[in-house]
Amino acid sequence: xxxxDRAGHLDLDLVDRYARLMAELWTTAPGKVVLVVGxxxxxxxxxxxxxxxxxxxxxxxxxxxxxxxxxxxxxxxxHGVPGFPVQVGGLCVLRDDRPAAQLGAVEELLRTGCxxxxxxxxxxxxxxxLEVFGSDRVPEIFLGAERTFRRIRVAVLTDVPGVxxxxxxxxxxIPFIDADDPEGARTHIxxxxxxxxxxxxxxxxxxxxxxxxxxxxxxILRGAPDMAGxxxxxxxxxxxxxxxxxxxxxxx
Amino acid sequence: xxxxDRAGHLDLDLVDRYARLMAELWTTAPGKVVLVVGxxxxxxxxxxxxxxxxxxxxxxxxxxxxxxxxxxxxxxxxHGVPGFPVQVGGLCVLRDDRPAAQLGAVEELLRTGCxxxxxxxxxxxxxxxLEVFGSDRVPEIFLGAERTFRRIRVAVLTDVPGVxxxxxxxxxxIPFIDADDPEGARTHIxxxxxxxxxxxxxxxxxxxxxxxxxxxxxxILRGAPDMAGxxxxxxxxxxxxxxxxxxxxxxx
Numbered sequence: 001x002x003x004x005d006r007a008g009h010l011d012l013d014l015v016d017r018y019a020r021l022m023a024e025l026w027t028t029a030p031g032k033v034v035l036v037v038g039x040x041x042x043x044x045x046x047x048x049x050x051x052x053x054x055x056x057x058x059x060x061x062x063x064x065x066x067x068x069x070x071x072x073x074x075x076x077x078x079h080g081v082p083g084f085p086v087q088v089g090g091l092c093v094l095r096d097d098r099p100a101a102q103l104g105a106v107e108e109l110l111r112t113g114c115x116x117x118x119x120x121x122x123x124x125x126x127x128x129x130l131e132v133f134g135s136d137r138v139p140e141i142f143l144g145a146e147r148t149f150r151r152i153r154v155a156v157l158t159d160v161p162g163v164x165x166x167x168x169x170x171x172x173x174i175p176f177i178d179a180d181d182p183e184g185a186r187t188h189i190x191x192x193x194x195x196x197x198x199x200x201x202x203x204x205x206x207x208x209x210x211x212x213x214x215x216x217x218x219x220i221l222r223g224a225p226d227m228a229g230x231x232x233x234x235x236x237x238x239x240x241x242x243x244x245x246x247x248x249x250x251x252x
Numbered sequence: 253x254x255x256x257d258r259a260g261h262l263d264l265d266l267v268d269r270y271a272r273l274m275a276e277l278w279t280t281a282p283g284k285v286v287l288v289v290g291x292x293x294x295x296x297x298x299x300x301x302x303x304x305x306x307x308x309x310x311x312x313x314x315x316x317x318x319x320x321x322x323x324x325x326x327x328x329x330x331h332g333v334p335g336f337p338v339q340v341g342g343l344c345v346l347r348d349d350r351p352a353a354q355l356g357a358v359e360e361l362l363r364t365g366c367x368x369x370x371x372x373x374x375x376x377x378x379x380x381x382l383e384v385f386g387s388d389r390v391p392e393i394f395l396g397a398e399r400t401f402r403r404i405r406v407a408v409l410t411d412v413p414g415v416x417x418x419x420x421x422x423x424x425x426i427p428f429i430d431a432d433d434p435e436g437a438r439t440h441i442x443x444x445x446x447x448x449x450x451x452x453x454x455x456x457x458x459x460x461x462x463x464x465x466x467x468x469x470x471x472i473l474r475g476a477p478d479m480a481g482x483x484x485x486x487x488x489x490x491x492x493x494x495x496x497x498x499x500x501x502x503x504x
Contacts, residue, residue, distance in 0.1 A: 055334075056329075056334045059329075059336070062336070062337065063322050063337070066339075073311070077308075077311075082308045084314070084376075084382075085314065085315070086339070086342040087337075087342045089336070089338075090342050090343050090358075091342050091343045091354065091356070091357055092357060093356060093357050093360040102343065102356050104343070104345060104352065104354050105341065105342050105345050105354070105376060106342075108345045108378070109376055111378075112377075112379070112380030113380060114380070124361055124364060124366070125364075126360070126363075126364070128364030128366070130336075
């Protein structure tokens with residue numbers, strides 16, 4: 001979607017093609033889906049080389065990711081989806097590095113059949129420091145809200161078909177990672193993840209293990225704009241085609 | 253600050269000069285002030301000629317007013333103020349035309365000495381319609397939060413020194429409007445307000461009477477970039493100079 005080494009890059013054609021897929025998913029399950037978009041080059045550009053002495057250094061991230069969310073909202077609108085960009089930094093703070101979020105407006109958007117579009121953001125700590133709260137972590141904000149969200153599935157669409165056992169270019173996906181086995185993850189999965197050229201897989205797995213320990217069902221799989229559809233994401237995993245490689249991260 | 257008949261107009265030099273005044277106010281009372289900025293031409297441009305059949309027609313307002321908030325945040329930053337742009341549409345919904353807001357993040361911003369920068373926005377209703385929620389109404393979101401905000405003063409800085417008794421160009425300000433006397437307001441004040449060329453004063457007075465009935469102390473006064481200071485805004489009104497014309501809207 002975005003090449004992080006190209007300043008300000010966002011492939012609007014790809015965004016549009018994924019928006020079409022999201023439109024089908026939203027049509028299947030309106031009010032049951034939120035979209036969390038990565039910040040890509042625009043987001044990374046805002047938080048590169050932050051001055052650690054400046055407690056407000058990450059401020060630019062809220063503007064950068066608003067820009068990215070808006071690009072998605074416009075693309076979704078072209079495909080008939082009422083998407084609404086939601087600024088996480090305005091409804092969430094960090095407490096002991098955990099998000100405390102208030103989701104009344106997001107719940108209303110879902111209840112009325114809209115598609116909330118969220119992203120990473122900078123969020124405030126009790127110490128008065130704006131911290132980077134990346135898109136990988138955004139699903140955590142829904143975990144304190146069990147009342148509304150009884151079951152949560154986090155599907156991470158990325159450029160590889162899950163966590164790979166055999167390194168870059170391989171396609172042997174590790175089918176299951178136990179949320180309660182960080183040690184196991186560290187030994188062989190971390191090694192595999194090290195092949196991930198973006199370096200982001202290890203962070204994703206750690207975040208998803210944390211989410212899974214709080215009850216979410218997490219899955220990493222390849223996203224591609226020419227996928228037949230994303231509707232399966234809201235079906236029980238038992239109904240998923242065996243032909244879909246993925247890494248499930250959950251409790252046993 | 254903005255000429256509404258000039259598309260996209262925002263006078264960044266004026267914004268900067270007001271930001272300097274706000275910086276002094278913030279230095280006097282950090283954590284006790286929020287800034288609500290009008291959308292000006294940028295905001296109005298987003299909601300002109302809305303299609304009433306499109307429940308999402310007002311969506312562009314959240315992007316437009318984010319742009320305006322960001323211009324203020326940048327100006328405030330130049331004057332040393334840690335301002336944070338807060339998207340009202342992400343933390344507030346309308347219920348029976350009254351805002352229901354969740355202000356945890358705003359409270360944290362205040363508690364840590366930041367200056368939340370708010371604006372009008374589009375907000376969701378239970379019927380799934382995005383409604384325009386103008387900057388004049390934004391102070392209402394603080395009224396349900398008495399726990400944190402014990403006393404609320406709303407100071408409306410505008411281009412006239414209050415509600416005028418003697419029409420345009422005059423300077424005889426009506427000193428007091430009873431929040432519980434909408435009839436009195438309608439008879440002579442509405443007539444005076446009709447002289448207001450922007451047509452916005454009548455709406456401001458109605459909003460402020462409503463706010464005052466909920467316990468806020470509201471005051472309309474002239475703002476100008478060459479004012480000696482704004483610090484008086486956080487002092488008791490008994491301490492204000494008699495030389496400051498203003499219209500107070502409160503309960504008797």
